[in-house]
Amino acid sequence: MRLLGAIFRAIWVVAIVTIPSLLLASASQGSLEFAMIIGGIVGIFTVFEYGSENPGFVDFRFAPPYNRFRAFTLAIQITAITLVCRAVELNIENAPILEWSQQLAARLDFAFSPVAQMIDLLIEEATFSDTSAVLLVWTSSVSFVVGFGLTFLFSSFLWIFNWPVDRRNFNLWVNLPMFQPSDSMAVPSRLKRDAIVNVVLAIVLIYALPYALKYGSDLLTADILNSNQAMVWVTTLWVFIPTTLLARASAMWKIARIIRRAQYRG
Numbered sequence: 001m002r003l004l005g006a007i008f009r010a011i012w013v014v015a016i017v018t019i020p021s022l023l024l025a026s027a028s029q030g031s032l033e034f035a036m037i038i039g040g041i042v043g044i045f046t047v048f049e050y051g052s053e054n055p056g057f058v059d060f061r062f063a064p065p066y067n068r069f070r071a072f073t074l075a076i077q078i079t080a081i082t083l084v085c086r087a088v089e090l091n092i093e094n095a096p097i098l099e100w101s102q103q104l105a106a107r108l109d110f111a112f113s114p115v116a117q118m119i120d121l122l123i124e125e126a127t128f129s130d131t132s133a134v135l136l137v138w139t140s141s142v143s144f145v146v147g148f149g150l151t152f153l154f155s156s157f158l159w160i161f162n163w164p165v166d167r168r169n170f171n172l173w174v175n176l177p178m179f180q181p182s183d184s185m186a187v188p189s190r191l192k193r194d195a196i197v198n199v200v201l202a203i204v205l206i207y208a209l210p211y212a213l214k215y216g217s218d219l220l221t222a223d224i225l226n227s228n229q230a231m232v233w234v235t236t237l238w239v240f241i242p243t244t245l246l247a248r249a250s251a252m253w254k255i256a257r258i259i260r261r262a263q264y265r266g
Contacts, residue, residue: 002050002051002053003047003051005050006046006047006048006049006050006051007047009046009047009050009071010043010044010046010047011043012071012075013039013042013043013046013071014036014039014040014042014043015039015075016039016071016074016075016078017035017036017038017039017042018032018035018036018039019075019078019079019082020035020078020082020085020228020229020232020233021034021035021229023079023082023083023086024082024085024086024089024228024229024232025086025089025090026089026227026228026229027229031229049061054174056177057177057178058177059175059176059177059178059248059251060164060175060176060251061174061175062170062171062174062175063163063164063165063170063175063251064165066158066163066247066251069150069154069157069247070244070247072150073146073147073150073151073154073240073243074236074240076146076150077143077146077147077236077239077240078232078236080097080142080143080146081139081142081143081231081232081235081236082232083095083097084097084098084101084135084138084139084142085135085139085228085231085232088131088134088135088138089228097142098138100142101138101139101141101142102138104138104141104142104144104145105137105138105140105141108141108144108145114144114206114207115137115140115141115144117207117210118140118210118238119136119137119140121210121211121214122136122210122213122214122225123136129226132225132226132231135228135231136225136231136235139231139232139235140235140238142235143235143236143238143239144239146239147236147239147240147243148239148243148246150243151243151246151247154247154250155246155247155250158250158251158254159250159254163254164255167258170255172187172255172259176252176255179191179194187256187259188256188257188259188260188263189256191252191253191255191256191259192252192253192256194249194252195248195249195250195252195253195256196249198245198246198248198249198252199245199246199249201242201245202242202243202245202246202249203242205241205242205245206238206239206242209237209238209241209242210238213234213238
């Protein structure tokens with residue numbers, strides 16, 4: 001049963017990775033094959049990770065629906081951004097997704113906005129086309145709202161409802177395999193400290209990742225954003241990485257609270 005679940009998750013991962021290649025009109029057969037290869041590699045990792053009884057690298061593997069929601073968020077982000085690019089490619093001017101992305105872009109254009117900062121940084125002295133510049137504005141706005149919006153809903157879900165469901169059998173080690181406190185009594189404090197570090201890192205990354213992309217493109221002397229498939233992945237990962245840290249921080253803080261209460265009762 002465990003292996004079947006792992007295989008299903010691997011298929012889901014492959015499907016997510018191939019969404020842009022399947023939906024974008026500009027996608028070539030080669031790009032689809034490349035996406036299948038990447039999806040296959042990640043899918044194999046997923047099978048080994050979820051097919052094993054021992055902890056690996058994935059947090060909260062035995063505390064659903066944490067990772068299911070992360071996969072759902074990623075799928076929604078990629079699909080929404082891909083539909084924006086597809087509508088532009090097919091010149092569907094009245095597409096609802098385009099109207100929505102334009103409204104989001106207008107609302108997110110304010111001082112110190114992560115979206116505005118990213119757009120200003122990447123468009124400055126860039127050589128990609130006007131169409132790509134407009135797409136960057138729209139896809140960044142959609143990715144930001146979808147990613148942070150769903151993460152906020154998910155974090156609220158974790159706190160409002162009874163998560164983790166099976167608290168008596170919840171094992172901190174298998175659900176946080178990279179977390180190794182030296183003193184069992186200090187676990188709640190360590191969890192809260194790591195949660196704060198994750199929040200700070202998420203804030204830093206949402207502003208820092210565009211710089212890494214810009215200087216990486218300058219180093220490679222290539223404007224990768226001229227490709228709509230690259231546009232989808234860049235704007236998706238720009239938001240998905242920080243929101244993953246925020247979701248992890250929220251989960252760790254609640255686990256710390258549960259452990260602290262159990263210690264007081266004990």
